[in-house]
Amino acid sequence: MFNLIGSAINGVKHALGGLYQVKRGLETVAMHTWREPTTEAYPDKAPELPPHFRGRLALTVNPETGENLCISCRQCERVCPDKCIEITANKSTETNKLELIDFKIDHGLCMFCGLCTEVCPTYCIINTNDFEMADYTRSSLIYDLKKLTLTQEESAYYFAAKEMPLPKPKPAKPAAPAAGAAAAKPAAEAKPTATVSPKPAPESAKAPETTADKPAKEVEKKESPSTDTPSVN
């Protein structure tokens, strides 16, 4: 009998305790009503992204002269884990320097790891804060040189935001001939003999073929990166 009463009292205690806890929970949830929403009004208001945000890839230009900074060294192309960068360059006969003809990035493949921006010696390829790239076709995700190149103002903004050292004024001089050459001889581009890697590859480098079944070439490529590429900290 006492047992029964005891257990009944226990049960009541248990029930009241449970009710109290439920009340506490309901109260806490209800009190959240008074707090400001944390959602962001995204399409109406663009989010504030940190300067190092890894968004769409782009090529900077010299903020002062507006000339393209890419030296066609192909480090980004080599380091890309997804192989989504393709550089077409030509060795100019007059200056004996590489001229950038086209720069393609397939953003449909890109995983935005930012490795290409880390190896770039001239801070040319960068991650911008743009992330709105949705499109209707895959082919439209392949950005070419024109689409990739930023304006002078944008470049200036990113150079400042990312605290990258501004390019030295020296390469500003050959800008005109390079541009002229690139524009002038699209025909010559048919045989872009000089792949840009320091060592000329045996066959024409249309696109980097699958490296898997070409071990010889792969090894050559692997050995080529010189150790003096800058580390980006």
Added chain:
Amino acid sequence: MTIQTKLPEFKTDEMVINLGPQHPATHGVLRLILTLDGEVVKHTEPVLGHLHRAQEWQGQNRTWFQYQALIDRVDYLSGMFTSWALSRAAEVIDGTEVPRRAEFLRVLCAELNRISSHLLWLGTYLIDLGALYGFPFYPFIEREKILTFFEEISGQRMMYNYIRIGGVQRDPKAEWFKKVEEFTKDFPKRVDEWEAIVTENPIFLNRTKGIGVLTKEVAQAYGVTGPTLRASGIDFDLRRFKPYSVYPELKFDVPVYNKDGDTWDRYMARIQEMRQSIEIIKQVLDMIPEGEIMSKKQNAGLRIKAGEGFAAVESPRGILGCYITSNGSDKPYRFRWRNPSFSNLSVLPPLLEERPISDIMAIFGSLDIILPDVDR
């Protein structure tokens, strides 16, 4: 006339049901082939691999530098730890000395990441238990802040690629540390709030107390690690047991639950771990020295000396290990992940035996499995 005292034998058929791979509560694409008697589970057969992305194969076919960027995907909720495990293994083989500031930054980021991972677990666990609409948002609000911190230093919210072989990628600014400090002050209050809603809630207690009891012996036999193991009463935390990095200099408790090893203990273990992580972060913020953050040049030709090694870190889910055989080239020769989720998941079938179907979610959720970590 006789009175029939015994009921006639009542025979039921068993039902085989596929839980997943597309199911709201399998945290991804786990498939469980359940044999049910009514609602009681008789046999469980997990089918893995729906998310298999050949991470080990990719490790062997990419250079060190490239692969560092990929491994955050192994366990996308705690990318810092996957990076850390890889970096540690490589450093151990290579004999790289990591700068002190980098070590502190690693600990700081890792503990923040541990909190964010546990927060996601907390939210989704309550979803598993049916509190679908209210509570789960609160941990996510806090997690969002942590992700913003990471976004600021690494550039992305989940695929950080921040911890590198030989150091860390970027030195945060002073304001960043200030923000983290504010967060550490604010966070314990939030945990108190959540505990007020959840911990003693009678329905929650009913759903978790005494459910999915994982005994010490079973846990050890299956190689279970992490909070799941510590909730079973085994004090086995790598940060304490085989201290690495600067953990020996930091004071913190390892929450161990000695009683049952049920789902409630696992819940509490994680809640307490978050509080401890906050303590660690506070200390790190005080102790962090100035100095270099990287001792190994990060470039496409990153190479590691020949040798082999195994290094592990205590990830939010347990021991995340990395067994690497290097031959001195710029690619690892053999890359092997030891993932906590893989071992923790293997204990699921014995835990589910003879449990009703509702408990599947309570138990499975409490193990804190993340499927990409299982399938790699």
Added chain:
Amino acid sequence: MSEENKPADKPEEKPVPAAKPVAPAAPAPEPAPPPSLGTYGKMLKEKGIECTPMALSTGVETIEIAPAQLPAALKFLRESPQAQLDFLVTVSGVDSPDTIDSVYHLWSYTKTDELVIKVRVPKANIPADKLPEVPSIASYWQTADWHERETYDLVGIRYIGHRYLRRILNPWDWEGHPLRRDYKQLVDALNDKNPESFR
């Protein structure tokens, strides 16, 4: 950091299987002193289990055990009070140049000791279109169950005595073992994504 022992041991040599023509010039290492048996090696030896010391895997005692003696050795290491290596961290398979290894990382829940056990099956001994065979320990050490299945799936080591040796990560009808160095991928994953891509 005992780094000088890259040497006589195969796995550290070079990755490129014979098919690949170019050999990265691995500098000829100075011969390291032959490794000697550590604590656990001696323990096993007392027990009558043959084990060969190997180059340390980054400071951790590493021994090689003959396949036949593996279950006995692991059982002893797990259960004997002085060894107490009761935590099987992982079972991995490695396709070394000359051998196929099954590697066991043993830890303890009570001590900080570690031990790496390797079971190596020389490739020369493996008949064509047969898998290397290693005894399974899954029947009494449950951790090994899935780990062995995974190793079977990816590296292709047949664990004799495993109750349910099926593919675990790959689909059941997958052909070949992807982590073998001679594995030929039917479709190049890197080039089979976007038909419109320039790749």
Added chain:
Amino acid sequence: MKIDGTVVRGDHFSGNIAEIRKFAVMSLSWLTVIFVAVWGVCWALGIFIPMCLANSSFDFAAILSEVCKALTPIAAVLVFIPINAMFMVLMERRALALFTRRNGPNRVGPDGALQTAADAVKLLLKEDITPTGADALMFTLAPIIFFAPSIFGALPLLAAVTNNHKLFQIVDLPTGIFYVLAASSVPVVGIVMGGWASNNKYSLMGGLRSAAQAISYEIPLVLSLVTICLLAGTLDVVSIAYQQSGGLLNWNILGGGALIGLNKAIAALVSSSGAPFAEVMNAYYPYGWLSFVGAAVLCMCTVILFGVYLIGACAEINRIPFDLPEAESELVSGYNTEYSGIKFAIFFLAEFTNLFIVSTIAVVMFLGSGDCPLPTWLNPLSYPAVYEPLAKALSPVLSVLINDLHLINPPTFWAALWVIFKTYSLIFFAILVRGTLPRFRIDQLMDFGWKRLIPITLVIFVLVAFARGVINFHV
């Protein structure tokens, strides 16, 4: 939380007035729309058309007007339910957004007020899929069986919540609550049918769970209501609603009339007219302290009964924390996993309608129906000194509206307003519960129902039966 002068979003109790205001405005405008629409249709059908027909010399005028009058309650329900469900869904989403520090739907219409209307259109236009191997007939019937009974079962409530307006008395049912309960136990058949006919194991389990759950929670639910009927001495919802008029102290949630005496005595004390305090007390509580104990017991019992009713009702309509039949994390979506398009819309509609109906039952049976919570002696409007000047000032307008057009019936108007307020408060509470509690497990649910709630209600039933004897309810 301030960092270098910048405020980090969402971390301080600065208040969320803007969102709360939006929520309130949205609710009030939707309620107005509902109120106006329903009353407009009813007035047109039940009053205006008969009024016009009364003067006509049309042959069937009398019959037609009768038909119109008879159709009024059905029209009221049919107009009310879809609009109400739309509002409730929106309110639920907005309220949950408030609790979880979000904005909620805010795209369609002003501040998202038309979101659910858009959703409804979308659902109706969606392809209606019947899975292969499903029993097509059963599959189609299930939502209808789920939907129909509870609505038409709830018809008797209409008269109660409109203060017995003659338009809404479809038939004078002396066993109103019995009819409501009988009808409300039918929908489970629809769930089981849907679960079985879907040819899906998850659906089947959801359906069976629902059957088990409904059977076990029907009992405490009915017992709690029966106890109220025992106190009221009638099964007629209209009478029960009437009995509770006169303020909070008369309501069934507070002793089911045990405090009527107290109420009247205080009223006597305040107005200092009529019988003196002690006399009234003696008339109602004839056995002295025993009566007071009885009254206290009754108060306690009815409060508990209200709790039991809420729990039982939650379980009956599969709301969280009792949403096992559609437990998302276990059974995907339970019995309605395979439903899409309009059939799913009907299930959805029915769920919210059921929530509204059980809330209305709670209001009618426990919370004084359309009664103002202020006791008459506290309510300023009940004093002629306040009321009469007001009425005089408004009379030119009101007399046209009330007497000529019959557009407003003041008792009905006030009763309906109070019922709406109380009902939606209960619904808001249900939303809060949904935002907080996790789900029961099926066996714990059964345990809780059979081993806790049913014994409690039985004990209370007995206690009430005894305690009732020591109080004089009707003087």
